[in-house]
Amino acid sequence: MTLIDAGLIQDHNNSQLRHAANDYEHLGEQLARRNIDIDVVRKKVAAFGVAIPSWGVGTGGTRFARFPGLGEPRNVFDKLQDCGVIQQLACATPTVSLHIPWDKTSDWKALRETATRYGLGFDAINSNTFSDQSGQAHSYKFGSLTHGDAGTRAQAVAHNIECIEIGQQIGSKALTVWIGDGSNFPGQQHFRRAFDRYLESAREIYAALPGDWRMFLEHKICEPAFYSTVIQDWGSSYLAASALGPKAQCLVDLGHHAPNVNIEMIVARLIAAGKLAGFHFNDSKYGDDDLDAGSVAPYRLFLVFNELVAAAHEKVAGFDPAYMLDQSHNVTDPIESLMTSAAQVQRSYAQALIVDRTALDAAQDANDALLATQALKRGFETDVTPILQRVRLDAGGAIDPVGAYRASAYRQRVAKDRPVVIGGGGGIV
Amino acid sequence: MTLIDAGLIQDHNNSQLRHAANDYEHLGEQLARRNIDIDVVRKKVAAFGVAIPSWGVGTGGTRFARFPGLGEPRNVFDKLQDCGVIQQLACATPTVSLHIPWDKTSDWKALRETATRYGLGFDAINSNTFSDQSGQAHSYKFGSLTHGDAGTRAQAVAHNIECIEIGQQIGSKALTVWIGDGSNFPGQQHFRRAFDRYLESAREIYAALPGDWRMFLEHKICEPAFYSTVIQDWGSSYLAASALGPKAQCLVDLGHHAPNVNIEMIVARLIAAGKLAGFHFNDSKYGDDDLDAGSVAPYRLFLVFNELVAAAHEKVAGFDPAYMLDQSHNVTDPIESLMTSAAQVQRSYAQALIVDRTALDAAQDANDALLATQALKRGFETDVTPILQRVRLDAGGAIDPVGAYRASAYRQRVAKDRPVVIGGGGGIV
Amino acid sequence: MTLIDAGLIQDHNNSQLRHAANDYEHLGEQLARRNIDIDVVRKKVAAFGVAIPSWGVGTGGTRFARFPGLGEPRNVFDKLQDCGVIQQLACATPTVSLHIPWDKTSDWKALRETATRYGLGFDAINSNTFSDQSGQAHSYKFGSLTHGDAGTRAQAVAHNIECIEIGQQIGSKALTVWIGDGSNFPGQQHFRRAFDRYLESAREIYAALPGDWRMFLEHKICEPAFYSTVIQDWGSSYLAASALGPKAQCLVDLGHHAPNVNIEMIVARLIAAGKLAGFHFNDSKYGDDDLDAGSVAPYRLFLVFNELVAAAHEKVAGFDPAYMLDQSHNVTDPIESLMTSAAQVQRSYAQALIVDRTALDAAQDANDALLATQALKRGFETDVTPILQRVRLDAGGAIDPVGAYRASAYRQRVAKDRPVVIGGGGGIV
């Protein structure tokens, strides 16, 4: 099912076809000089996909305010539709990651069929024990999986197991567990006991994993807890994943680290330990800003992909990360941001692919820091736009996704059926 | 009007009177050895007050969730009542700072009379152009005082002028202006033009200030904007305050700075420049955490007070800062947190007062870093609790405010009339 | 052997005896009200010791300059003498930690006997592969234990084994390994390969450990390498220590973390994992500032000790950390700074000891964040100076170590034999 008229896309592409072809050809010549076959790179990029979080197609906000966007999705079916548009135009996001209970529906079969019609599958499923749902027996105000009360922990465990069951119905193969548990005051929480309770709860969830599933543990240095969090960094995440077993791995969200931390190093460590679950991509300048991937620090994103491409290149055993965008779109149309971010992730991947790894290895072995870093930079400085355009074109998408999307007036059309969603944020200082 | 039964307070105090008196006496002896008259210190502490923000008596939250507290205030009259309890028991918060439009009422006179009955006055008034109010003509999604659209700016200016008018009715003498304006993407905003628009708008507000009013400009490094903010640091705040005129000064919120920044140095610079408006006290470990003042870094709070006491001691011309708590109480009873935080601020003040400034000056002059820092530390290490207890006792409050408050069952009583407030936060990722 | 005249100390103490006794008595009464026996606390504090690093008694510097102090020690015997003075007066530093090759001597037996005469023993021994020694076959410019060249690694391994052999001669029971290995450019170093080489080298050192020795792995986020370090955080340190075996543990230097990191949480994690080696105490505001312990953030130091006291209180199996000061004294007399810092560490320990753990546990179980944090704060706010004074007095030391030290004119005396040491720093931009 096409959400955007194919003719519109084709018209839009036609006006840019010649330039795109020229650029691709010239880039191909440049890469050939470096002994790189552009078509090989292109095929790898075409095979790469990053999941969209269902909540990402709604307009985000902060504790101070949320400013609604036009035509926001009303439910998971609307969300899927928006994801379908993104995939149709940008062709880089073949899967969607659901969040329970936000995305609950009475008919999972229908949801799965709808997704199939849009050419979409489902990635990892996400549980939510960081906010209370109406009618919930136990509050998560003071914790969920690590709560001091056994009943509250049991409720949180049961919710995660329910998520696994839902995920099985839609074809997910992983559960992502992020908790808001932590403390706001020194002394509020006994660090070791809270971690022990985390392990105890996580073991129960782990035991419910189907044989081909994985469990992704997501760490975060702060927020919503502001003095301490239970899974505060990759060290704690690794401790927990090791204690749980081989199906448990550590998920890296690019915005969940202390200032200045070398994230690509963490990625390398987790790869070597066989514990890299995958990524939540976004960008940040100050904290968990959830800005668009690569919008503030594109070289950092590239350096992460450099580790990933190196691991694949070196055939590291068990290397199989999951990729998802996780951004808050407060001032842009989420569809535009997600298409652009997916392309930015592809860009980083393509740039890492064209790094001359033989030259890089040689420079490293010779302690030739300058040539080594130039080998990386050469990949990053290369404008791989022609490859990304061609990948989209080959897949039936748009050379310029944002341009085609705007021309389609999709947002204006759906806005007729989708009322403005007031509320959220505003006054929670 | 007493909100907590005076007999209950007295009973509660009676059980601790003897110990409190003994401790005060012994501390007096210790201070006398250092040539400090404890009664002089006590009187200064007794004369010190810090304002409560009206929004502080409600339960706060994060973009992820807000977990309601018991018996939250329904309106500004309920808020005043809670502030009255705080002042009755802890005797350190004689004023309240309102936030418009959150605290709007149809009868300002009644509000003022109610405050008087509780022994409360009104501090600086706060405007709000960081969230939209229903029915508002122009949205602040893309800015308020710095918005590119003249109509939006005019609306924001008018709101601030309305705040001044309200403030005049209740006896405020200052307007605090904090804006959320900024950007989430490089390029989204033209830095210089946005700042120029800020100045233009601020000048109109400044022109509306009564003769005896001040305008407090509050800077913040990030949030809700995550790539840039217009008044991002004290440098920009100072530039703006200087451009506006002598009534404009720079307000320092302890949580609004980049990591590692030496806040007490900023305080010293603003004092020297005659531009220190005052403070929003809170504490933080990661960002604008809005934790209870001194709960994470009490020595930092003391070092700020060291600058303030030094400025008073040296009779710096025009030195007259305003003090307010600005915290988000997510996991505690706000009344308990505010009483405790006010006492923490008093504690820092008292500790700074007992620093031997003659010895400190001498050590500084001799480049004797060790004795200099010991002179400060000696003040900080001194347990001034007996002074704080005595100040409360003298003012009719509780030796142990939290204990007395809990004994009074105030919260349980008001909870009968105040329903649980669901909502806010939750799902704004 | 007494380095400072005992009569001088006694005279100095006599003038303060009465006040010290009064203060101790009053504090005893206050603690008794909280059901704490001051004498029990005092005995624990008296049994506590923190090691002095031999390099700490010299004047430190920065890459920009080193400003020599008066009478700096010329060699390890001079250093021991200074350490003897510190221990004689402040009575909290019974051991010294040597750094090889800086502290090499031709007569280890004489050194050990000298130490015994000063009442000193030896703590962990430190290797140095972060700088080149004259005549060294292979340079560490591009790494030591992780160097790409096997010969360089072998040299670094051999040096560490030599350190173990020296340590055995003087009675050390642990080797501390901190390396400067890392990179200054993205791409300079292959992260996974460098870590593998680290493990390979470390295993050889580990194999040389005597049966009752431990190996302390020290991590650091940056400096001297400024893009990446091999053992960059506690996660990598834990991975390495786990790979090596039970004798390998993770050492925590308070200044080696990213900004905002919750260090006490790391301590808790390492305790739970049985991998806490111990500490290098110092303080910092910006990076690895190596300021005097507790001079900038005393509550942070207290919160670390809260974890340590809790672990001991709960009898965590295998809990046995080593304590060392590791500071750079650039603007103070190192002897004064080290005496003061040792007392600050004792202070934090004493304050943590008087926390009411039953009340803290109860508040945690009840999710009473306010009472929980007050339980901690009550310990921290208590002025335990009288306990520290009494501990020193009982041990033959000085009530006021800095005062007694200055009165002794020790520095002026040794300065006659010890020439000013020019050089170091200066122009390495």
Added chain:
Amino acid sequence: MTLIDAGLIQDHNNSQLRHAANDYEHLGEQLARRNIDIDVVRKKVAAFGVAIPSWGVGTGGTRFARFPGLGEPRNVFDKLQDCGVIQQLACATPTVSLHIPWDKTSDWKALRETATRYGLGFDAINSNTFSDQSGQAHSYKFGSLTHGDAGTRAQAVAHNIECIEIGQQIGSKALTVWIGDGSNFPGQQHFRRAFDRYLESAREIYAALPGDWRMFLEHKICEPAFYSTVIQDWGSSYLAASALGPKAQCLVDLGHHAPNVNIEMIVARLIAAGKLAGFHFNDSKYGDDDLDAGSVAPYRLFLVFNELVAAAHEKVAGFDPAYMLDQSHNVTDPIESLMTSAAQVQRSYAQALIVDRTALDAAQDANDALLATQALKRGFETDVTPILQRVRLDAGGAIDPVGAYRASAYRQRVAKDRPVVIGGGGGIV
């Protein structure tokens, strides 16, 4: 005078001429589609220059160690020679910035003539009051321009005036003043008094400025002082520059800020205030790492240039910044790093020049954050290497400066006359 054989350069270039020409042509076509004339851009880039600091051609180090490089310059004449090589091959660094007293010579006329022979001029001159020189009457251990002792301040002032006099002999037009003054302990320094003394001293230096000179005030958040610095941020720098007068401006070193700080915003503020002196370019991940410009965060460098190009584009009155590299080359050949860094700075400039400012303005006016940031990114993602190659080629330099330099064996040649410089760093913990 040519330092590298012109024939060698030509041979080296010849092998790349055809590809370079093709790439330039294709980039020209791409830019033409965006209505940009590549030749206009090229001419602006060709006219752009960034100064080399004389100390940058030596190998740097840290407080832990300095690992000497091969053939390091022995004196200012050797340094000039190395700078000549850099300028001959990379053609982007027409001036050198001296540091006094490190670069003192008995014959300034000869130095100037030598520079002229190498095609070099002199940029701002730098004073040094952060380290002691042998024979100096007063030590800067506790400060220089802000020292409590008038004699020490006078000495520091006199040194700066001497620098001006030297600068006049070699054609400098600015004095850069960076001081290490600050404190390592709370209380060590009286913040306001120290700042007053700074102003007093700076006024004396200011008074000695020739009519066409400027005085550049350089701020730094920390190091070598680790608790506070006197000119800690741009706010204090601005206060001082304003107090001094129109010739005093604020210099921005990219590594001298707190973590997360938005440096391009500071640049914008200083431009608007008419107080931007210029830059010390380098890159950093953790602190004042002094890494090669753009080696870690190239987009940040681009965003700074975006502000500069915008200011020029909008013809901001008085906009005239000075550009200098300021890096520490610890693991690379300084000549290679400086050529590469100069090209990186040119790259950022060229990328900023090709930003479509009309489109950017329009997107900003429309609050179209996505298109606005895409307009910037499009500039950044463009590989402007062909422009840089052509600029060098036109100026007689090398298409690939590092390749030509290595082929020339310059380093090996000079190493015969320049002995290895041991020393510096090493053991200043």
